[in-house]
Amino acid sequence: MIQCKTSKAIGGMGHSLKRKEDARFIQGKGNYVDDVKLPGMLYMDIVRSPYAYAKIKKINIEEAMKVPGVVAVVTGRDLEKYNLHWMPTLMSDTQMVLPTDTVMYQSQEVAAVIATTKYAARDGREAVIVEYEPMKPVIDPFKSLDPSAPVLRSDKEGKTDNHIWNWKAGDKEKTDTLFETADVVVKEQMHIPRIHVASIETCGCVADYSKVNNHLTMYMTTQAPHAIRTVIALVAGHVGLTEEKVRVIAPDIGGGFGGKVPVYPGYVIAIAVSFLVGKPVKWIEDRSENLQADSFARDYHITAEMAGTKDGKILGTRFKILADHGYTDASANPSKFPTGMFSIATGSYDYGTTYMECDAVYTNKPPGGVAYRCSFRVTEAVHAIERITDRFAFEVGKDPADLRMQNFIKKEDFPWKSPTGWIYDSGDYHAGLQKAMDALNYDELRREQAEKRAKGELMGIGISTFTEIVGAGPSKDFDILGIKMFDSAEIRVHPTGKAIARFGTKSQGQGHETTYAQIIAEELGIPAENIAIEEGDTDTAPYGLGTYASRSTPTAGAAAAIAARKLRDKARKIAAYLLEVSEDDLEWEPGKFFVKGAPEKAKTIQEIVFAAYTNHPQGMEAGFEATHYYDPPNLTFPSGAYICVVDIDRETCEIKVRRFVAIDDCGNIINPMIVQGQVHGGLTQGIAPAMYEELIYDESGNILNGTFMDYLVPTAVESPSWETGHTVTPSPHHPIGAKGVGESPTVGAPPAIANAIVDALTPFGITHLDIPITPFKIFKALQEKGVFAS
């Protein structure tokens, strides 16, 4: 049970407050970028490449210019005049805004058509004639380093191959020695497929440049408005758009999941056009453009190995990764972490030896990858460790639950230093797994499975006990383009005791308007319903790095708590003055200070705030406002224990998820209902790559499933009835003991499902299947084993 310290009327932490933002969302009254309509606004549509790799011989715009309503067609050559045809990525690589001579992936932006209506813009787009000279593309990342492969980034001086970077962590020598001598070594080659965030709202913007004021207002779908403004100023400062002349507004956002962190060429072209013509320019992607051209996620090819003893003690792990980044490294990672937080791949287990290495390569595919509802490559890491742990359990003949219990880091051993150097702040892994096992009567399920197996029926049970790493991050290690990854909160309490608070983060559905208000309510006793929350406008919000990687609660949530505590300190001084006692004689309970031993002598927070404006002590600054920029001392380490039960149709190979129990530990919970909603959504985005989603390219680089007809986003129909629960192990270093939860289910669910399916198929000698595991993939695997005729 969650203990609440505040009354329901105050609505602090632990209350399942209904989401404040939903009143407008469920009535269709949200305000999204495509709702922004400005006088004289022009519309932009983008001509895209049908080829994965081709020289542009000629762009003929004559016919397009004849389409009624078309006012301009912009090409790379036009942008080149202003040196705006290339832009930096967040990983300090470079990306074309519009190409001048070569296209590098199918659906790449080739030219932009500007028109007075969106219909004319689309007709104009169809009328632009581009002559290409197709070239043989590099699609398979394993072939990208062949000496015969063309050097894709020949634009970079001295580049002689398609290698981007090499990354290492752990101790190679010690690990190699361990693997040579260990009794048991298991190994699997796995692909974490290229997928897409596929948020309901696609990306888009309205760039509104005023020539009179030399000022740009940029309405855009961004998870990080401040960082974007800084990037715009860095890229376009040379043409006069310095940071004070740029205002970025992120209105309501219909899902981000990491896909709205990067800067896409469309944004830059819209800004350039608005800057040149002095009119607002709207650009909104359609679904196919979003799916085919915007940053992908994942796409790691991992060789995972585990070494241990015959009785199931894990001794070490080794991971070798090939990362397919497409034609540029446009990942959204902290600068010093090219593989994000992949080094969390040692998992929830107590051992000291690991080595991991990653090579990143260029191919003729769209750039990326973004951290799709995952704290920077943690999904890949967790899949690798949880799959190979099951593989190891199978090898030594132990139940995967027993083996995990045997190897977990013990509760009393926290803080615990991982072999790659992370300091896990807290956790209770044994309790979590036990709770999940009890929830579905694990032993009984194993008995049922044995009976079914004897009858030839296919039933599988899969476990995933993951450790997440979120809340980036401490400034000594974490920055994006040099900007430290703190976040901020500013609280302003009005004379009547109602408040507005502003943040450097930006909700895309997380419910910040509710949860931030609850944090402040918890600290100040002002009812959450009386606290307005504002985010997303760089002119008003304090600077922050935005919302992604489950960082909002760990960083901005902490900032809110500390800013509120600064105000409570001030409130104590005012209360002492009003009650004519010493500060030490006062005691706080949510909503008021009272005199120790005389509770009738009290001042409510509302009375105190009013006094701050009407009757504040001599020498004290008037008003009731505080700001805090929170630089976390460490990351937070949420964890979870998930168990999935599947039944597989022996004839059609259809997979039915019968049960799915998710026990999460995200530390102290701010709003249980919102956490549960986050977990439901995240689990559904977990079955997506496990069973349905993958961006598939043929050898010519054509995307084979570039629409929702074939890119299979699961719906409520595909979702099992999720069974959720939690354990609470507060973060010891976080002001309110919270850890972050948005990504845990997306990270933890895929290996639980994959492990369950593989478990069902072990009687046929199958030890691994790459996700997404579809009925057809199971058929093929069983066909290879001779179960079905060829």
Next chain:
Amino acid sequence: MIAQSFQYESPGTLAEAIALLNQYGDEAKVLSGGHSLIPMMKLRFASPGYVIDINGIPGLSDIKEENGVVHIGALAREADLEHSALLAKYFPIFKDVTKLIADPQVRNMGTLGGNLAHGDAANDHPAVMIALGASVIITGADGEREVPIDEFFYGFYMTAIQQGEILTEIRLPVPAAGTGNAYHKLERKVGDYATSGVAVQLTIGSDGIVTAAGIGLTNVNPVPLRATRSEEALVGKPLTEENILLAAQYASEDCNPSADLRGSEDYKRHVTGVLVKRMIKKAAERAMAS
């Protein structure tokens, strides 16, 4: 996802609609529920100059029984089929199939006539119509003609409907006593086209002998396919496990699926056989219960 510009016509009578089709010829397309035509237009796979919306024509969506024949107007929506008490009485297969077509919003618009007239073997109703032995009424300037379903589908997006004609009605013979029918498709997710789909109608005499069988297959052939050998394996014989498996085997041999993201040819043949087996059993269960 924006269609090229086109002229929209909304005739109030069938005669007017046919006149417009004759006037505009190749350039015109008929709009009924719009769930095939409009996506194709938005993707610019189809760019008709004229769209003739027949939704305003009265009398094209009735479902009624007359003289041993069930008449379904071409504009009857999937939702109408799903909830019709008359159809539920003779053809529970309509509940099977409509529930597998897209989602309620689509079913509120999509029509049976449009589903057939599109001429796509991936659509579900063609196989159902084959199993039920339907015929199709096509109306042109010279009046109506009735085309048996086996003579309706010609090729990919090609049907017996000629220029200047509109599909106006579907006719189903009321089945004899002892008849059951059933449909199922394997789909990757809700709303997907079938990896394979199978429609079966069986009539079983009181002596246990199968007197009639109709089996239609979805999306495993360039045109909607009648599994003739499978039907023959059942008719005139008792419904034994052996005969059912033979019918299943014939269907998987006689279909011609092509490999795509839904699966290999092997997988589709295999699934077709499994579904034929299962749908025969389900149709038989319903026949026994009738």
